[in-house]
Amino acid sequence: MLDGENNLTKRAIGGEASAFGLLYNHYQPKIYRFIYFKVGHREEAEDLTHQVFMKAWTNIREYKSRGFPFGSWLYRIARNQVIDHYRTKKDEGPIETVQNVVLASTSDLRDLDSKLSIEKIRATILKLKPEYQEVIIMKFVEDLTTKEIASALEKSEGAVKLLQHRAIKGLKEMLNN
Amino acid sequence: MQDELLKKLKLLKSIEPDRDWSRASLNVILSQKQARRHATEWHSLFFRLSMITAVFVLVVLAAQKTNVPMKLAGLDASQLKAEAEGLQIKLELAEVTSSSVESKNINTALTQTAESEPGHLNTLVLTKESEGIQFENYENSDIDEALRQLAD
Numbered sequence: 001m002l003d004g005e006n007n008l009t010k011r012a013i014g015g016e017a018s019a020f021g022l023l024y025n026h027y028q029p030k031i032y033r034f035i036y037f038k039v040g041h042r043e044e045a046e047d048l049t050h051q052v053f054m055k056a057w058t059n060i061r062e063y064k065s066r067g068f069p070f071g072s073w074l075y076r077i078a079r080n081q082v083i084d085h086y087r088t089k090k091d092e093g094p095i096e097t098v099q100n101v102v103l104a105s106t107s108d109l110r111d112l113d114s115k116l117s118i119e120k121i122r123a124t125i126l127k128l129k130p131e132y133q134e135v136i137i138m139k140f141v142e143d144l145t146t147k148e149i150a151s152a153l154e155k156s157e158g159a160v161k162l163l164q165h166r167a168i169k170g171l172k173e174m175l176n177n
Numbered sequence: 178m179q180d181e182l183l184k185k186l187k188l189l190k191s192i193e194p195d196r197d198w199s200r201a202s203l204n205v206i207l208s209q210k211q212a213r214r215h216a217t218e219w220h221s222l223f224f225r226l227s228m229i230t231a232v233f234v235l236v237v238l239a240a241q242k243t244n245v246p247m248k249l250a251g252l253d254a255s256q257l258k259a260e261a262e263g264l265q266i267k268l269e270l271a272e273v274t275s276s277s278v279e280s281k282n283i284n285t286a287l288t289q290t291a292e293s294e295p296g297h298l299n300t301l302v303l304t305k306e307s308e309g310i311q312f313e314n315y316e317n318s319d320i321d322e323a324l325r326q327l328a329d
Contacts, residue, residue, distance in 0.1 A: 017207045024203050032194040046194060050202045056204050118188050140186040172182060 001069040001148070002026045009070050013060050019059055027071050028053065030142050031078050037137050038082050048085055052078045068151035075138070075152035106123060124174045132167035137166050 001006065002023065011019035031052055036045035055077050056063075063073050125133050134153060138144040146164075150157045 004222070015211055020207065021203060024206070028199055028203075029193050033189070033192050036192060037189075046198055049194065050206070052204065054206050054209060058209055058211055060211060117185055119193070121182075121185050121189065137189075138187065140183055141189045168179070170184070172179065175182065 001071065005070055009060075009063065012057075013063070020060070023070060024053055028162070029073050030071065033075055033134070033141065034075065034115055034134075034137055035082060037122070037133060039085065040126070044085070047079070048081050052081050055081075057143035059132060069148055072148050076154070079134070079152070115122055120175070121171075124171060126171055127174060131163060135160065135163045135167045136171060140168070 008023055011155050012023060028049065032045055032049045035048045039045050039048065052062045052074060056074055103133065125136055135149060138149045146157050150160045153160065
């Protein structure tokens with residue numbers, strides 16, 4: 001959760017663009033990664049991320065803080081956006097075609113070994129059930145708390161813990177095979 | 178093994194969107210106006226009113242279809258009849274009370290008359306009363322007419 005987030009969201013709700021800009025800078029890479037892992041194409045991920053933040057800005061007054069951070073609300077919008085995306089676009093390409101795009105987008109990586117390692121994990125995560133993917137990304141990549149994940153996925157904290165356990169177990173097994 | 182896996186998962190954070198695209202996207206987003214709160218509130222109020230009206234209409238239509246009488250306390254026919262009957266009884270009781278009072282007064286007057294001399298036959302009283310009557314300047318045409326008819 002971003003420092004002073006409650007204050008920033010209040011200012012953004014009041015129409016202050018600079019406050020929303022700060023929220024955007026903090027959450028946009030996270031939301032982008034979340035979407036990117038699910039759609040596998042950079043341009044599509046960019047478009048969907050743009051739509052998520054457009055919706056967040058235009059409908060920010062609908063966001064009411066119930067003790068969970070602004071990020072959880074953004075993840076909810078992102079999940080729905082991805083679902084709508086797949087509903088309208090049913091001719092999704094095979095997982096293998098995504099791999100090259102992932103390699104191209106990891107610009108900060110210094111060596112090929114790391115790239116291949118990331119690619120292997122990325123490809124393996126894609127084989128998991130969607131809710132396992134989401135939990136792994138939120139918990140082990142983005143370091144969200146269980147409460148935040150539960151709020152974003154609209155599940156209980158107990159259910160999220162169970163999902164985390166199963167997801168990481170499933171990922172380990174797949175990587176070993 | 179798990180620690181190694183978790184470390185590798187953290188490496189996925191290196192995937193980031195293009196910075197120029199991010200900046201351009203933010204500019205486009207902020208150029209859009211926010212949805213107006215008043216519109217939302219009005220829509221909410223309008224929705225509630227519509228729902229209340231719809232429910233009311235449905236209840237009325239359902240009552241008409243099923244021939245179930247609308248039971249409103251103020252318009253219940255049997256209740257109104259009972260109230261009316263109650264009023265009549267009260268009126269009758271009041272009449273009985275007033276007539277009993279009147280009969281008592283009459284009895285008292287008759288008793289007093291019987292006990293005392295009949296004042297209305299006293300000659301002095303009759304003389305005084307006849308002095309006060311002016312037979313010459315009367316102006317009652319109806320009496321004149323009646324007398325004339327009797328004479329005829």
